[in-house]
Amino acid sequence: MSKKEWPLWEVFIRSKQGLSHKHAGSLRAPDAEMAINNARDVYTRRSEGVSIWVVPSNEIVASDPSDSEELFEPSQTKVYRHPTFYDVPDGISHM
Amino acid sequence: MKEINITELERKFQEKIDNDIKIEPNDWMPEEYRQTLIRQISQHAHSEIVGQLPEGNWVTRAPNLRRKAVLLAKIQDEAGHGLYLYSAVETLGADREQTMDDLHSGKAKYSSIFNYPALTWADMGMIGWLVDGAAIMNQVPLCRCSYGPYARAMVRVCKEESFHQRQGYEIVTQLAQGTPEQKAMAQESLDRWWWPALMMFGPSDKDSKHTAQSMKWKIKRHTNDELRQQFVDVTVPQAELIGLKVPDADLKFNEATGHYDFGDINWDEFWQVVAGHGPCNKERVAARKRAKEEGMWVREAANAYAEKRAKRKAS
Ligand SMILES: [Fe+2]
Ligand SMILES: [Fe+2]
Numbered sequence: 001m002s003k004k005e006w007p008l009w010e011v012f013i014r015s016k017q018g019l020s021h022k023h024a025g026s027l028r029a030p031d032a033e034m035a036i037n038n039a040r041d042v043y044t045r046r047s048e049g050v051s052i053w054v055v056p057s058n059e060i061v062a063s064d065p066s067d068s069e070e071l072f073e074p075s076q077t078k079v080y081r082h083p084t085f086y087d088v089p090d091g092i093s094h095m
Numbered sequence: 096m097k098e099i100n101i102t103e104l105e106r107k108f109q110e111k112i113d114n115d116i117k118i119e120p121n122d123w124m125p126e127e128y129r130q131t132l133i134r135q136i137s138q139h140a141h142s143e144i145v146g147q148l149p150e151g152n153w154v155t156r157a158p159n160l161r162r163k164a165v166l167l168a169k170i171q172d173e174a175g176h177g178l179y180l181y182s183a184v185e186t187l188g189a190d191r192e193q194t195m196d197d198l199h200s201g202k203a204k205y206s207s208i209f210n211y212p213a214l215t216w217a218d219m220g221m222i223g224w225l226v227d228g229a230a231i232m233n234q235v236p237l238c239r240c241s242y243g244p245y246a247r248a249m250v251r252v253c254k255e256e257s258f259h260q261r262q263g264y265e266i267v268t269q270l271a272q273g274t275p276e277q278k279a280m281a282q283e284s285l286d287r288w289w290w291p292a293l294m295m296f297g298p299s300d301k302d303s304k305h306t307a308q309s310m311k312w313k314i315k316r317h318t319n320d321e322l323r324q325q326f327v328d329v330t331v332p333q334a335e336l337i338g339l340k341v342p343d344a345d346l347k348f349n350e351a352t353g354h355y356d357f358g359d360i361n362w363d364e365f366w367q368v369v370a371g372h373g374p375c376n377k378e379r380v381a382a383r384k385r386a387k388e389e390g391m392w393v394r395e396a397a398n399a400y401a402e403k404r405a406k407r408k409a410s
Contacts, residue, residue: 004398005192008185025248026182028191030394031401042175045168046255065121 007056009035011043014051021053029054112313117243120186128312131305132242133189134203135314140180141198141205145379147173149213150222158216165262166219172255179248186244199384201371208295210373217270217284223263225285225292225330231256232326233296236316245314264333271337278338285334286342293357294365296323302362327355 006028012021024043029035035054043049063071079085088095104123111118118124147170154170157163185191197203208226213219234256237249270281297303297319309315317325327346334341345358367373 006394006398025179025251026185027178030397031404034397034401041171042178045171045175062121065119065123 006030008058009039009054010057010060011035011039012053012055013039013043013049015048016050021051024048026057109311112241112311115241115313117246118241119243127308128314129187131309131312131314132245133184133187133194135309136180136184136187136245137189137194137197138204138206140177140184140194141203142209143173143177143180145198145205145209145383146226148379148382149209149211149375150219152213153216153219156216157219162219162266169223169259169262172259176248176252176255179251180245183242183244183248195383195387199380199387201380204369205379206295207365207368207373208291209379210368210375211287211291212375214287215280215284217267217280218288220263220266220270220281221284221288223259223261224267224333225263225288226295227256227259227263228330229292229295229326231260232322232329236322239313239316241313267339268337271339282339285339289342290360290364291368293323293327293360294368296320296326298362298365299360324354327357331355 007030008026008028009032010026011024013024014021024039027035027038027042029038032054036052039052039054040049044052075081105125108118108124108128118128150166150170150173154163154166157166181191181194184194194203198205208229213222231253234249234253238246238253240246240249267281267285270277272278300306300318300320303319306315306318310318331341331346331348343358345356347356348354349356368376371377
């Protein structure tokens with residue numbers, strides 16, 4: 001008897017039309033179809049979703065936490081990318 | 096990876112914790128933090144799964160269709176809770192299969208409460224009211240646990256948990272306001288479950304070896320005794336309201352502290368049950384083992400089917 005574990009899947013759920021899919025969690029299932037069926041039972045028992053994506057966990061490519069300084073710190077010094085950086089004269093609206 | 100020494104990593108790690116920044120799976124963490132979480136989350140997962148057993152026993156004997164549907168929904172939720180938690184354990188690098196085998200071999204523990212039998216229908220109410228009630232008290236602070244995947248699982252669990260307690264209290268209330276026989280059944284059930292429910296919060300603070308470190312790591316936010324006291328304070332008035340008597344001769348509201356004083360817990364019994372000598376320990380673990388062994392062919396068949404389909408797709 002083989003002891004092969006079912007592969008791991010990441011589950012993404014769109015909670016309602018107009019919103020994007022959001023990571024809900026993960027689960028194990030033998031194939032994509034079963035992964036969707038299981039995701040329905042595990043993550044949408046209270047109508048939390050209208051659409052499900054499942055992705056094999058080993059297909060996800062993630063940024064390395066030890067690179068996070070190089071990746072994300074440069075944007076912290078670029079405050080001029082936010083509207084609040086700019087002074088708008090009093091009396092100006094619609095801007 | 097850059098050369099950083101362990102003390103520096105540990106300092107940065109604790110700094111994140113102190114600043115309430117969550118730890119995520121790929122972040123550096125001390126080995127002991129990882130092991131503590133693996134132990135705690137897997138025990139929690141096992142408790143959800145084993146917790147289905149006493150209730151599963153009553154599905155076919157629920158007094159009516161509404162109660163049966165509710166009980167099924169609750170049991171299904173508990174299975175879900177177990178699954179969220181096993182996934183969280185896996186994010187720590189633990190092997191899922193091994194995690195479950197540790198339950199089967201007796202190496203891993205689960206909540207001692209599920210080693211008590213559910214003898215009457217009133218027990219279905221009592222479990223929801225007291226056992227899920229105590230679980231909620233434990234789990235709400237865990238929503239703020241420092242480990243991200245555990246905290247997120249707890250948010251989902253807590254949302255689902257509150258109906259469990261309410262349906263239980265509803266069952267108990269209805270019995271307590273029913274015929275003398277029904278009321279006696281509710282009281283007898285409370286008499287049996289009260290003390291084991293208080294034991295759910297774990298050993299008293301002076302005997303709890305992990306508490307201090309777990310609090311420093313913000314895995315735990317309150318001590319066992321604090322949570323137990325909180326449980327007694329909210330639950331006693333709920334019992335009084337429906338005319339049931341909490342089986343504790345020393346129970347008394349203390350005006351000075353604003354809390355209930357209560358009697359001594361039988362810690363011998365607690366440690367006996369933890370050590371595997373409770374009324375149902377053997378039965379519970381045997382049921383889990385049987386579920387794995389007898390369900391193995393389903394897992395195998397699903398694997399074979401998936402492989403066959405993948406081959407057909409490829410050709
Ligand atoms: Fe639960
Ligand atoms: Fe529950």
